[in-house]
Amino acid sequence: MKYFYFFAGLLALQLIVSCNETGNKPATPADTAATLIRAHPDTISTQPPAGAITEKMITDSLQKIPFVAETQEYIDSFSRHKHGLAFLMDTAGDKRIRVRAGYNGNAAHFETYYNFTVDPQTFDIKITEPVSGDEMTIEEYQKAQKK
Secondary structure, eight states: OHHHHHHHHHHHHHHHHHOOOOOOOOOOGGGOHHHHHHHSOOSSSSOOOTTOOOHHHHHHHHHTSHHHHHHHHHHHHHTTSSOOOEEEEEEOTTSOEEEEEEEEEETTEEEEEEEEEEOTTTOOEEEEOTTTOOEEEHHHHHHHHHO
């Protein structure tokens, strides 16, 4: 029973120390979450800068490449018109945009068919040759595939 009073006293002491109430002072703007949200605007509602390359511009350009269009038709046919060619984008360390084009069968599996690199300043599109890993222009890649 003496342990019960000891732990009850320890709990009461803990409550007194942890409730270190300093009074009802108004919250300063730096303390509120609303101020933090206003200081960092939502990036979804902002428009890209004029002249910036958008994701839609990149995917539209890639879909016009002949061998990509053929792959699009192939995926569309074997998926019974339920899927098309999917694109995964990421920026590289040198600010180039890396694009993987392939089949997105389900959430756990992405089958990459092509690896592209897009320069956002010049809109120069290059493709990575899968065997050697060399980056080449679309024309060079098409010539290499015909050999």
